[in-house]
Amino acid sequence: MPRLKKYWLMKSEPESFSIQDLAACPKQTTCWDGVRNYQARNFMREMQPGDGVLFYHSSADPPAVVGTAEVASTAYADSTACDPQDHHYDPKASAENPIWEMVDIKLVEIFPQPLPLPMLRGIAALKDMELLRKGSRLSVQLVRKPEYDALLKLAHAGRKRK
DNA sequence: GCCAACGTTGGC
DNA sequence: GCCAACGTTGGC
Numbered sequence: 001m002p003r004l005k006k007y008w009l010m011k012s013e014p015e016s017f018s019i020q021d022l023a024a025c026p027k028q029t030t031c032w033d034g035v036r037n038y039q040a041r042n043f044m045r046e047m048q049p050g051d052g053v054l055f056y057h058s059s060a061d062p063p064a065v066v067g068t069a070e071v072a073s074t075a076y077a078d079s080t081a082c083d084p085q086d087h088h089y090d091p092k093a094s095a096e097n098p099i100w101e102m103v104d105i106k107l108v109e110i111f112p113q114p115l116p117l118p119m120l121r122g123i124a125a126l127k128d129m130e131l132l133r134k135g136s137r138l139s140v141q142l143v144r145k146p147e148y149d150a151l152l153k154l155a156h157a158g159r160k161r162k
Numbered sequence: 163g164c165c166a167a168c169g170t171t172g173g174c
Numbered sequence: 175g176c177c178a179a180c181g182t183t184g185g186c
Contacts, residue, residue, distance in 0.1 A: 063185070135185095136168095
């Protein structure tokens, strides 16, 4: 039986991979490699195709939620962990035990205006978001549906005003 | 560039 | 199993 759609937030530093980079990918789809945190990996294992993803630019000026994507695969082995040349190489990983996994992500939309982090801190509906918690570092986070909906609404507010 | 928060490692 | 040391993340 299909489970309810879930919602996630995934961080990327735009200097290494931005949402514009995602838009330029073939089929506007990419594999989300390089995650080396167990909690984040476990979240990716929970993902199912069609789940909603908020794309977040970290270490940006300002940091911001910049658009949405959707999960396009279930989790599979992240082979970059086995590549000594790769920046995210993990000597403990092997073909038999890859340890690290990734999913494919497909672009849905780039917001007309990014939603900057300082602005989000002022939104009551988001006050319990993991992203806004002090010291929050997790690069893959679970997002509650009301929070996801509130963000989409913010992203599209004022569009008709031009 | 600073530093708080957090995860991981390794000595004991 | 504790915890100090260390490395990393990421906002500011």
